[in-house]
Amino acid sequence: MADRYDPREIENRWQARWEDDGLYRAADDDPRPKWYFLTMFPYTSGDLHVGHWYAMAPSDVGVRYRRMRGYNVMYPIGFDSFGLPAENAAIERGIHPKTWTLNNVERMRGQLKTMGSAFDWSREVITCLPEYYKWNQQIFLKMFDKGLAYRAKGAANWCPHCQTTLANEQITSEGTCERCKTLVTKRDLEQWFLRIKDYADELLDHSGLEWPEHVIAMQKNWIGKSAGVEVSFPLERKDLEEKEIRVFTTRPDTIYGVTFMVLAPEHPLVEKLTTRQREEEVQAYVERTRRLSEIERQSTETEKTGVFTGAYCINRVSRKRVPIYIADYALMHYGTGAVMAVPAHDTRDFAFARKYDIPIVTVIAPPGWKDEGLEEAYTEPGVMVNSAQFDGLLSDKGKEAIADYYEQQGWGHRTYNYRIRDWLISRQRYWGTPIPIIYCPKCSIVPVPEKDLPIVLPDDVEFRPTGESPLKFHQGFLNTACPKCGIAATREVDTMDTFVDSSWYQVRYASPHYDVGPADPKAVAKWLPVDQYTGGAEHATMHLLYARFFVKAMRDLGLVEHSEPFIRLFNQGQILGPDGQRMSKSRGNVVAPDEQVEQHGADTFRCYLMFLGPWDQGGPFDVTGISGISRWMNRVWRLVLDNYDATAAKSNPDIEQSIRKATHKTIKRATEDIERFRFNTLLAALMEFTNELSRTNAIEVVGTGAWREALDSLMLLLAPLAPHITEELWARTGHGYSIHNQSWPEWDESLTVEDEITLVVQVNGKVRDKLSVSASITEDRAKEIALASDKVKGALDGRQVAQVIYVPGRLVNVVIR
RNA sequence: GCCGAAGUGGCGGAAUCGGCAGACGCGGCAGUCUCAAAAACUGUUGGGGGGCGACUCCCGUGUGGGUUCGAGUCCCACCUUCGGCACCA
Numbered sequence: 010m011a012d013r014y015d016p017r018e019i020e021n022r023w024q025a026r027w028e029d030d031g032l033y034r035a036a037d038d039d040p041r042p043k044w045y046f047l048t049m050f051p052y053t054s055g056d057l058h059v060g061h062w063y064a065m066a067p068s069d070v071g072v073r074y075r076r077m078r079g080y081n082v083m084y085p086i087g088f089d090s091f092g093l094p095a096e097n098a099a100i101e102r103g104i105h106p107k108t109w110t111l112n113n114v115e116r117m118r119g120q121l122k123t124m125g126s127a128f129d130w131s132r133e134v135i136t137c138l139p140e141y142y143k144w145n146q147q148i149f150l151k152m153f154d155k156g157l158a159y160r161a162k163g164a165a166n167w168c169p170h171c172q173t174t175l176a177n178e179q180i181t182s183e184g185t186c187e188r189c190k191t192l193v194t195k196r197d198l199e200q201w202f203l204r205i206k207d208y209a210d211e212l213l214d215h216s217g218l219e220w221p222e223h224v225i226a227m228q229k230n231w232i233g234k235s236a237g238v239e240v241s242f243p244l245e246r247k248d249l250e251e252k253e254i255r256v257f258t259t260r261p262d263t264i265y266g267v268t269f270m271v272l273a274p275e276h277p278l279v280e281k282l283t284t285r286q287r288e289e290e291v292q293a294y295v296e297r298t299r300r301l302s303e304i305e306r307q308s309t310e311t312e313k314t315g316v317f318t319g320a321y322c323i324n325r326v327s328r329k330r331v332p333i334y335i336a337d338y339a340l341m342h343y344g345t346g347a348v349m350a351v352p353a354h355d356t357r358d359f360a361f362a363r364k365y366d367i368p369i370v371t372v373i374a375p376p377g378w379k380d381e382g383l384e385e386a387y388t389e390p391g392v393m394v395n396s397a398q399f400d401g402l403l404s405d406k407g408k409e410a411i412a413d414y415y416e417q418q419g420w421g422h423r424t425y426n427y428r429i430r431d432w433l434i435s436r437q438r439y440w441g442t443p444i445p446i447i448y449c450p451k452c453s454i455v456p457v458p459e460k461d462l463p464i465v466l467p468d469d470v471e472f473r474p475t476g477e478s479p480l481k482f483h484q485g486f487l488n489t490a491c492p493k494c495g496i497a498a499t500r501e502v503d504t505m506d507t508f509v510d511s512s513w514y515q516v517r518y519a520s521p522h523y524d525v526g527p528a529d530p531k532a533v534a535k536w537l538p539v540d541q542y543t544g545g546a547e548h549a550t551m552h553l554l555y556a557r558f559f560v561k562a563m564r565d566l567g568l569v570e571h572s573e574p575f576i577r578l579f580n581q582g583q584i585l586g587p588d589g590q591r592m593s594k595s596r597g598n599v600v601a602p603d604e605q606v607e608q609h610g611a612d613t614f615r616c617y618l619m620f621l622g623p624w625d626q627g628g629p630f631d632v633t634g635i636s637g638i639s640r641w642m643n644r645v646w647r648l649v650l651d652n653y654d655a656t657a658a659k660s661n662p663d664i665e666q667s668i669r670k671a672t673h674k675t676i677k678r679a680t681e682d683i684e685r686f687r688f689n690t691l692l693a694a695l696m697e698f699t700n701e702l703s704r705t706n707a708i709e710v711v712g713t714g715a716w717r718e719a720l721d722s723l724m725l726l727l728a729p730l731a732p733h734i735t736e737e738l739w740a741r742t743g744h745g746y747s748i749h750n751q752s753w754p755e756w757d758e759s760l761t762v763e764d765e766i767t768l769v770v771q772v773n774g775k776v777r778d779k780l781s782v783s784a785s786i787t788e789d790r791a792k793e794i795a796l797a798s799d800k801v802k803g804a805l806d807g808r809q810v811a812q813v814i815y816v817p818g819r820l821v822n823v824v825i826r
Numbered sequence: 827g828c829c830g831a832a833g834u835g836g837c838g839g840a841a842u843c844g845g846c847a848g849a850c851g852c853g854g855c856a857g858u859c860u861c862a863a864a865a866a867c868u869g870u871u872g873g874g875g876g877g878c879g880a881c882u883c884c885c886g887u888g889u890g891g892g893u894u895c896g897a898g899u900c901c902c903a904c905c906u907u908c909g910g911c912a913c914c915a
Contacts, residue, residue: 338913693850774896
């Protein structure tokens with residue numbers, strides 16, 4: 010009898026051994042094909058939770074499988090360690106952000122190691138250290154040189170609680186801060202932007218990427234490219250510098266229906282166009298709009314409001330005078346900030362026209378239209394009417410015809426518009442990468458010379474959430490000399506959005522200690538792009554879009570040669586508390602992984618997480634089921650050790666053959682499942698295999714070659730899932746160290762096919778009999794024995810057989826009338 | 827409103843192609859062991875009905891239609907849940 014399975018002892022021992030041996034270190038000069046596997050690095054929140062395990066344990070299985078398939082696998086890990094929580098902890102508890110963060114790194118590193126993952130710790134990257142963020146600064150400077158980073162004043166999203174600006178992507182659909190759920194407002198500030206919009210078309214192209222369709226769809230939605238025409242409407246007043254209003258429209262076919270014009274309240278023409286009589290009202294409206302938060306302004310529920318400016322422009326084709334309004338439903342940052350309003354065919358314009366008694370002219374006829382007024386906007390395609398020479402055209406054709414006409418007349422041109430906006434990276438906070446820019450009274454914006462990098466974050470800073478960067482009050486940091494002319498100048502005091510850090514960390518892992526640039530070109534050429542990336546779907550439009558942009562920008566800066574960071578992407582689902590709600594301390598439904606590991610061992614905990622269901626689905630985590638995995642681990646332990654060394658007492662070729670078949674079928678199933686990351690069914694297959702071996706653990710098979718092959722295969726197939734117990738069993742059954750350097754077992758296809766099959770016999774689609782027949786049965790013979798079955802005869806009840814369907818290897822269906 | 831994913835036993839879930847619905851596991855029930863309990867092991871377990879019984883019949887994959895010899899799987903309409911976007915002209 011073998012001794013008891015003691016996961017704690019085994020796991021500690023092997024983890025130490027693997028670390029001492031550097032078993033998982035990826036060598037740059039290994040000639041085998043490379044495989045770069047990456048799981049999203051954790052933020053240094055302080056504690057590893059079940060979500061981390063749920064994300065990382067299955068990734069580790071993928072890694073170990075690739076290793077067994079003969080790849081030179083790199084699986085690095087690090088810490089995303091800049092960001093607000095560190096600073097908030099500093100303010101609340103008087104700990105320095107750096108201390109807080111590095112303590113958390115220490116703690117989380119220890120917790121991560123208990124998972125028994127095949128991480129290559131020698132490549133660890135910690136983003137809050139100057140060795141890393143120096144390169145953020147260098148890349149930023151190169152972007153600045155190329156015009157990819159620019160400074161602009163604009164209405165920035167402002168979180169009053171975090172006391173900083175936010176990127177568009179960091180605002181929830183409720184208009185609140187993604188981090189603290191505070192209502193976001195607007196502030197006019199000079200800020201740094203990166204030109205992600207310049208890459209919009211390239212970012213829309215996901216060819217060559219094996220990504221989940223829904224993530225691609227989300228990115229496409231986010232970028233929001235729409236085709237249309239930019240057309241001009243001449244102003245009635247001729248005494249202004251501007252002679253026309255330019256608008257973007259996707260519906261040029263409705264241009265005869267334009268009965269008013271809407272400018273965004275911030276539109277530069279508003280001030281110039283407004284007549285003296287309307288001035289007061291317009292100014293009041295502009296003021297009111299400015300005070301509204303984004304959420305109030307953008308709510309589709311709010312009634313359309315606006316005011317007339319007193320000015321008119323001319324609809325070139327209908328020759329009509331068109332009144333110009335301002336309304337907050339026109340957005341300054343989309344298109345030209347002006348809208349040609351067609352109330353008959355746009356729901357917003359319709360509501361506005363109704364409210365302010367503006368004429369509604371139908372120019373696209375709905376089906377069966379009899380020249381009557383519309384009760385609501387008709388936005389579907391239809392036949393053009395009231396549109397002079399274009400009458401009778403279908404609206405789709407009309408779009409092209411009018412676009413052509415405008416282009417011929419020189420009144421407009423076809424173009425595209427994008428929903429995505431440039432990436433605002435300035436943050437008025439301390440714990441981030443200092444933006445390497447100096448403001449000189451004489452030379453204005455001056456980049457820090459590369460030789461002066463890194464601009465190091467000073468430690469002795471007072472954390473006062475004032476809405477301005479704490480760095481502004483640090484005289485030693487703030488004051489400097491202009492690198493160009495040498496006179497007294499000040500530094501940029503804002504820091505970079507932490508998404509900058511995670512936009513290229515995957516590149517840094519290739520050469521984490523390289524000190525003459527962000528990345529060693531040789532190492533990058535060897536390792537990048539990432540072959541398989543895994544992480545949560547919440548990053549679909551932020552991190553994943555930023556990282557794609559960054560790599561393309563770095564390519565154009567000559568820093569890397571590839572264009573896409575991540576070839577394959579897998580999104581795991583979200584793990585919830587036992588109550589089906591998000592795990593949170595306030596709900597009291599948090600499951601601590603450390604406790605589970607303490608109780609059941611890492612192998613069991615890992616496997617249980619994978620057994621819950623499909624990885625991309627996530628779901629509630631209920632600890633009660635873990636005993637099933639625990640019991641199974643014990644069964645495997647006993648099964649392997651009890652009879653491994655026995656010698657065959659006598660042989661039974663039938664049982665041996667059936668064991669061999671079970672083995673090869675299991676290898677096949679396991680391989681197919683692991684390739685598709687279907688760990689739940691993979692585990693089910695291994696359990697079935699274990700059950701079958703337990704049943705046949707009889708005197709006739711133990712000690713035979715087939716028996717050994719079965720147990721060896723079981724250990725090897727289980728090795729990626731449960732690395733510790735399998736390493737221990739592998740050693741105890743007299744194999745060499747390490748099971749994690751063995752080859753993945755191969756299956757013999759001829760051993761996976763059955764000689765006997767169950768032929769299902771149906772009558773009118775209902776199962777009436779099951780017959781055990783030879784797999785090589787002919788169609789005629791199968792039909793014959795099916796019809797001969799007593800049960801079929803009984804079901805026929807003397808009625809006429811109309812047809813007999815045969816599906817090879819599966820069933821016979823007798824159709825009767 | 828738009829885009830995307832999903833609805834299967836008491837529970838988590840399985841079912842590459844349209845072909846035995848419920849694999850595997852939890853929980854439950856019964857049993858073995860035990861003074862007893864726990865643990866472990868064995869058997870059983872979709873619902874309903876009939877038979878002493880080997881058995882047998884009916885119903886059943888969110889709802890309603892459809893295609894098909896045959897539908898959890900395909901098509902149409904709808905309901906519910908979750909995720910994303912949302913005055914984008």
